[in-house]
Amino acid sequence: MPAAVGERYLIESPEPLVGALLLAGYRVIGPQAGDGAIVYDEIEAAGALPRGLTDEQSGGHYRLKDGDPDRWFDYVVGPQSIKKYLFPAHQKLWSATRTPDGFDISPAGDDYPKTAFFGMRACEIAAMEIQDKVFDNGQFADSGYGRRRANSLIVAVQCARSAETCFCASMNTGPRAQSGFDIALTELDEGGFLVECGSEAGASILGGLDLAGALDGDWEAALDVTRNAAAMQTRRMVGNVAEVLREHLDHPRWDEVADRCLSCANCTLACPTCFCSDVEDVTDLSGDHAERWRTWDSCFSLDFSYIHGGAVRPSTKSRYRQWMTHKLSSWHDQFGSSGCVGCGRCIAWCPVGIDITEEAAAIAAPLDVTGE
Amino acid sequence: MAKPKLAVWKFASCDGCQLTLLDCEDELLDIAGAIDIAHFLEATSKIEGGPYDVSLVEGSVTTAHDAERIKAIRANSKVLITIGACATAGGIQSLRNFADVTAFTSQVYAHPEYISTLRTSAPISEHVKVDFELRGCPVSKHQLIELIAATLAGRKPHVPRVSQCVECKLSGTVCVMVSKGEPCLGPVTQAGCGNLCPSHGRGCYGCFGPKENPNPAALSMKLKEHGMIGRQVRDFYRSFNAGAPDFAEESSSHE
Ligand code: SF4
Ligand code: SF4
Ligand code: SF4
Numbered sequence: 001m002p003a004a005v006g007e008r009y010l011i012e013s014p015e016p017l018v019g020a021l022l023l024a025g026y027r028v029i030g031p032q033a034g035d036g037a038i039v040y041d042e043i044e045a046a047g048a049l050p051r052g053l054t055d056e057q058s059g060g061h062y063r064l065k066d067g068d069p070d071r072w073f074d075y076v077v078g079p080q081s082i083k084k085y086l087f088p089a090h091q092k093l094w095s096a097t098r099t100p101d102g103f104d105i106s107p108a109g110d111d112y113p114k115t116a117f118f119g120m121r122a123c124e125i126a127a128m129e130i131q132d133k134v135f136d137n138g139q140f141a142d143s144g145y146g147r148r149r150a151n152s153l154i155v156a157v158q159c160a161r162s163a164e165t166c167f168c169a170s171m172n173t174g175p176r177a178q179s180g181f182d183i184a185l186t187e188l189d190e191g192g193f194l195v196e197c198g199s200e201a202g203a204s205i206l207g208g209l210d211l212a213g214a215l216d217g218d219w220e221a222a223l224d225v226t227r228n229a230a231a232m233q234t235r236r237m238v239g240n241v242a243e244v245l246r247e248h249l250d251h252p253r254w255d256e257v258a259d260r261c262l263s264c265a266n267c268t269l270a271c272p273t274c275f276c277s278d279v280e281d282v283t284d285l286s287g288d289h290a291e292r293w294r295t296w297d298s299c300f301s302l303d304f305s306y307i308h309g310g311a312v313r314p315s316t317k318s319r320y321r322q323w324m325t326h327k328l329s330s331w332h333d334q335f336g337s338s339g340c341v342g343c344g345r346c347i348a349w350c351p352v353g354i355d356i357t358e359e360a361a362a363i364a365a366p367l368d369v370t371g372e
Numbered sequence: 373m374a375k376p377k378l379a380v381w382k383f384a385s386c387d388g389c390q391l392t393l394l395d396c397e398d399e400l401l402d403i404a405g406a407i408d409i410a411h412f413l414e415a416t417s418k419i420e421g422g423p424y425d426v427s428l429v430e431g432s433v434t435t436a437h438d439a440e441r442i443k444a445i446r447a448n449s450k451v452l453i454t455i456g457a458c459a460t461a462g463g464i465q466s467l468r469n470f471a472d473v474t475a476f477t478s479q480v481y482a483h484p485e486y487i488s489t490l491r492t493s494a495p496i497s498e499h500v501k502v503d504f505e506l507r508g509c510p511v512s513k514h515q516l517i518e519l520i521a522a523t524l525a526g527r528k529p530h531v532p533r534v535s536q537c538v539e540c541k542l543s544g545t546v547c548v549m550v551s552k553g554e555p556c557l558g559p560v561t562q563a564g565c566g567n568l569c570p571s572h573g574r575g576c577y578g579c580f581g582p583k584e585n586p587n588p589a590a591l592s593m594k595l596k597e598h599g600m601i602g603r604q605v606r607d608f609y610r611s612f613n614a615g616a617p618d619f620a621e622e623s624s625s626h627e
Contacts, residue, residue: 035546035573060594062551079546089542262587264559265534269541280530285402285521296542301534302584316585351537351549351559352594 003206008214008222009195014072014118014185015046017155017195020205021116026153029085030118031075036064038078040085043118050075057163057344059353073119073187076163079349081124081272082117083131086148089296093279098288110144116153120181122174123166123343125156127272129180133335134275153201156181160189160225162232165344167357170236173341176226186222194222235357237342238364242329245363249321253362258317260352265298267346267354268323273339276304299323324356376425376524379411381445383431383438384465384493388510389456390414390430399517406524422448426523429502432458432465432493432615439490439499446500451523454496455516457509457612461581464509466493466615470624493615506531509579509612512564533584535559536576539567548575553598555608560586560618581613588622602626 003009011017021028022044030043033050043049054067054074067074092108120128128149135145159166159175168174177184182202186194194214197203214222238244268274278297283290297304299322305312313319331339340356347355380390394415396403403409410420427449433439446452457463468476469492477484496502506519515531522529532538536558540547548554548570556575562583569576582588592605600608606626609619 036551037546039544039546060550062547064551079541079550080544084544089544259587260590262535262559262590263585264537266537266541266547266559269538282518282530283521283525283527285399285406285517285524287521287525296538298534298538301532301538303532303534314585316587349547349550351547351556352590 003197003203003209003211005197005199005203007197008219009197009206009211010214010218011185011193011195011209011211012191013046014049014193016209017183017185017205018043018046018049018118020208021118021153021155023208024205025114026116027113028116028118029082031078033064037062038064038075040078040080040082049073049119054161055163057165057348059165059347059355060350061353062348070191071160071187073157073159073185074161076159076161076166077121077124077343077345079270079345081127081270081343081345082120083127083272083275085112085115085117086128086145086152087131087135087275091144091294093292093294095289095291103290110147112148112151114151114153115148116155118155119157120154120177121157121159121343122177123168123171123341124272125154125177125180126168126171126173126341127343128154130273130335130337130339130341131275133337134273137335153205154181154183154198155202156184156196156198158184158186158222158226159229160187162229163344163348164234165347166233166342167235167237167344168342169230169233171338171340171342174226175229176223186225188218188221188225190221194218235344235347235355237328237340237357238360241360241364242332242338244360245325245329248363249325251363251367253359254317254321257320257354257359258315261316261320261354262352263300263316263319264351265300266349266351267356268298268300269296270345270349271327272343272345273327273341274298278304299326324359327356328360375406375408377410377420377423378407379422379424379427379445379449380409380414381411381427381429381431382413383429383442383459383496384434385431385456385458385463387414387430389459389508392510392513392516393428396513396517403517403520407520424449426451426453429454429459429496430456432462432495433490433499434465434493435489437488442496442499451503452496452500453504453506453519453523454502455506455508455511457507457579457581458493459496460505460507460616461613461619462493462495462615464612464614466620467610468493469615469620470610495615504529507562507580508564512566514566515564532563534563535583536561536563536565536567536570536580539563539565540570543567543571545571548573549594549598555595555598555600557591557608560588560591577611578609578613578619581616582618586618588618589625592622592626 558576609623
């Protein structure tokens, strides 16, 4: 039956949907079990999805576990995000060759086929929409990012459970994605999926499938699924954190967290919204060829804040404060939203388990000014 | 314009870093075309005298004779670059710095009285001024070529001082410490190996020495939570870069 934007349907399994995407010529990127975690990679059939697995996450801790073998999506986000596709970690921008009277520049090709991101969670989509603003603020646009983004289709999965590290509910980014998807699936408790059609591109894929229309009761059941996931969340971000941080730049907690922080940069590199990069020029031994590369960088690296004469942020304290105040506070001034979507990656993938919600809460708590 | 003259020198070391240079098969022809290899005993018996434009030094200083030899090399070199954990931190042989070297020689040699050695194994920079230190046990081929290309072009080499974790995340390697509880020195170790051990499911052994601004005390607390006892934590820091001050201080606090 033809599908329409805004309509809801029922489907037994995600298998025909993956098949339809492949048939329509999409490269399908989805979750897979790899090296003990859920990672994103290309899938060639729904069978590659990590069905039956679940995850256990806490500060500095992640374990993949066996779950209900019939459930398709009982894990949440892993260490990677789709920024690795839309904003590659290491990317050649152009190369140059010396000529008798100067040099020739050739732009680097951008090999990005039409791509469907399958199984994207609400926080993943919210993070992508934040990066959309970062890479095109209306005044400056990263044309490569724009091309890749325009060539991408989003198939969301609405979360049926939260990990201990999730706090999207307090960031208003999840667990239900309200928009930003072409197609969204909710895995219902009784089995089967409720399908939301979010765009014309989604409708054209769904049109080829054997779908049943969803009733109001089905939609209620789908809403219950994400309500339950929200109710499971144990962490939350403190309210008005942007203002709290802005007003506490000299809080003693910054020294205390600096004692624990390794300035290893894992948090920033795992974060789906962090966008900082370094641009480096390389030459070969002959000096006749040069290339310009862009690589992920981090406010936790010393050279990141290097300007003539030295680095602006030599101490771990200044680097941690930069990361957290930018993410949760000055991001609002720069991009009109928080830079955090509450995905919890920085908590789970910090080797020493530093928790951004706990640090924010400690800074927001009234200071003991009695000196005791 | 005459090609710059390069010399390669060996001190107390295993030759692995010089082998890395020889292993640059594809690039060696370019290197040989761009520079005049004036002294490189591991590769050629041809020896030209100084002064040298660039000296690459492998190995640590462990004898009084070598302490004098490095001074002469420095005086004869415009640019002196040390390569590898031995030259930059004293190498695995710096384990002697934590013990009494005469106790070792008396057990190992039939005639310890013939052994003339210093009490410690020291990085080259403890004896002479060094223009650039390239870390690693052994050094990375990629970084070595970048260093030579940058030196020839008169620019700063691109050798980031960030943690090994950065290489994990850039290559999409799942953190072995978080996902398996595997002990790992990556968060305090400088990147450079190309993500060798974590990408094979092992923790980092610290071959590239301490990253800038490391926090080994915080890492050690976590290592203990993962089940290491004090002696194991101490020994974890005591390998190829045992003598690097940040690692030496941390290991000694777990005696
Ligand atoms: S700051 Fe942490 S919780 Fe927030 S989006 Fe980034 S990784 Fe996720
Ligand atoms: S907060 Fe954690 S992940 Fe981030 S730099 Fe510090 S130790 Fe590394
Ligand atoms: S495996 Fe080791 S080096 Fe890699 S991210 Fe984890 S702690 Fe860092």
